[in-house]
Amino acid sequence: xxxLGKGFFDAKNRKLIINGKTVNLAGTExxxxxxxxxxxxxxxxxxxxxxxxxxxEGVIVRRSLDxxxxxxxxxxxxxxxxxxxxxxxxxxxxxxxx
Numbered sequence: 001x002x003x004l005g006k007g008f009f010d011a012k013n014r015k016l017i018i019n020g021k022t023v024n025l026a027g028t029e030x031x032x033x034x035x036x037x038x039x040x041x042x043x044x045x046x047x048x049x050x051x052x053x054x055x056x057e058g059v060i061v062r063r064s065l066d067x068x069x070x071x072x073x074x075x076x077x078x079x080x081x082x083x084x085x086x087x088x089x090x091x092x093x094x095x096x097x098x
Contacts, residue, residue, distance in 0.1 A: 002037040005081030005096055009037050018078040028053060029072050036084065036094035045091040 002009040007018035014030045016023040025033065031053050035044060050065055069092060073084050082096040 004037060004040075004094075005079045007079050007082075009033055011037075016075060018076075021078055023075045023078070025075065026071075028068050029075070032068055032072055033094075036092070040082075040094050040096045043087045043091050043093045047091075049091065 002011070004016075005018075007016060009016050011030055011034050014025045014027065016025060016033070032049065035049060035052060046065060053068075054064065069084055076082060076084065082094060085093050085095055087093055
């Protein structure tokens, strides 16, 4: 269980609890958020995200990461204290404000 802003991320049960609302996460969304939650406010390279999420499947589709980041952003909209931002030319960062 991770605290994110004013919410909680329950990776085991694939749930995000924000402002009293429970948001269910897909498996890939959960794995992505777990990587971000383990390194809040730090830039995570695209290549690392792709490798950690899809390496075992043998195929990495470039746009898949963008699609799952977009889906995850929509689920995080309930709490303005954290968001996923793109760091141009590098990767992404989960920004958490207090």
